[in-house]
Amino acid sequence: MAAAQDVHVRICNQEIVKFDLEVKALIQDIRDCSGPLSALTELNTKVKEKFQQLRHRIQELEQLAKEQDRESEKQALLQEVESHKKQMLSNQTSWRKANLTCKMAIDNVEKAELLQGGDRLRQRKTAKESLAQTSSTITESLMGISRMMSQQVQQSEEAVQSLGRGIRDHQRWCHSSVSTADAAGELRTPPSSPSRHRCSSTSACPRPPSPCSAYRLALFQASASSLTRLPLPLLGPLSLHQACLPEASSHHPRR
Known part of the structure; x- marks a missing residue:
C-alpha cells in the first residue's frame, strides 16, 4: 500500500513539473506576442487550461500528503505542496505582467497603423485635389479652343x-x-x-x-x-x- 502511494506521489509530482513548464512557455509566448488581439486571446485560453490542470494536480498531491501514515513523510509532502502553490502564484503574476506587455505592444502597433492610415488619407486627398485642378485646367483649355474655333x-x-x-x-x-x-x-x-x-x-x-x-x-x-x-x-x-x-x-x- 505504501509502495503504491509512493508511485502515485511520484507521478503527481512529475505532472506538476510538466504543467509548470508548459505554463512558463505559454507566458513567454504571450510576452513575445505583438498581436493581433485574437492571438493573445488564444494564448490566454491555453494558459487557463494549464493552470487548471496544475491546480488539480497540486490538490491531488496535498490529499496524498494528508493520507500518509508517517508524520515525517506527511510534512515533507505538505512542504512540496506549498512550494508548488507558491510557484503557481508566481506564474500567475508573470502571466498578468505578460498580458500587460502584450497589450501595450498591440496598442502601439494600432496607433502606428492609424498614423500611417492618416498619412495615406492625406495623400489620397492631395491626389484628388491635384486631379480636380488638372481637370479644371483641361476644361478651361478645351473651352478656349472651342471659342477660338467658333471665331x-x-x-x-x-x-x-x-x-x-x-x-x-x-x-x-x-x-x-x-x-x-x-x-x-x-x-x-x-x-x-x-x-x-x-x-x-x-x-x-x-x-x-x-x-x-x-x-x-x-x-x-x-x-x-x-x-x-x-x-x-x-x-x-x-x-x-x-x-x-x-x-x-x-x-x-x-x-
Whole structure:
C-alpha cells in the first residue's frame, strides 16, 4: 500500500513539473506576442487550461500528503505542496505582467497603423485635389479652343459671304460693261456690214473677266486674312476687274 502511494506521489509530482513548464512557455509566448488581439486571446485560453490542470494536480498531491501514515513523510509532502502553490502564484503574476506587455505592444502597433492610415488619407486627398485642378485646367483649355474655333468659323463664313457679294457685283459690272460697249459699237457701225460690226464691237468692249480667276484671288485673300486675324478687305467691282483683267483696260480703244 505504501509502495503504491509512493508511485502515485511520484507521478503527481512529475505532472506538476510538466504543467509548470508548459505554463512558463505559454507566458513567454504571450510576452513575445505583438498581436493581433485574437492571438493573445488564444494564448490566454491555453494558459487557463494549464493552470487548471496544475491546480488539480497540486490538490491531488496535498490529499496524498494528508493520507500518509508517517508524520515525517506527511510534512515533507505538505512542504512540496506549498512550494508548488507558491510557484503557481508566481506564474500567475508573470502571466498578468505578460498580458500587460502584450497589450501595450498591440496598442502601439494600432496607433502606428492609424498614423500611417492618416498619412495615406492625406495623400489620397492631395491626389484628388491635384486631379480636380488638372481637370479644371483641361476644361478651361478645351473651352478656349472651342471659342477660338467658333471665331475662326465665323470669320470664314463672313469671308465666304464677302467673296460671294464681290463676285456677284463683279459679274453685274461685267455684264453692264459689255452691254454698254455693244450699244456704242452699233451706233458707230453702218448696218450694211454686220461682220465689221461684230469685229469692232468685239475689239471695242472689254473681254468679260473669268469668274474662276476672281474667285481664286478672293479665296486666297480670305484665307490669308483668316490666318493672320486681320480684317478682310472688301473687293469692289473695280478692284476685282483691275486685279483679274489688267489687259482689258489696256486694250480699250481711245476715243
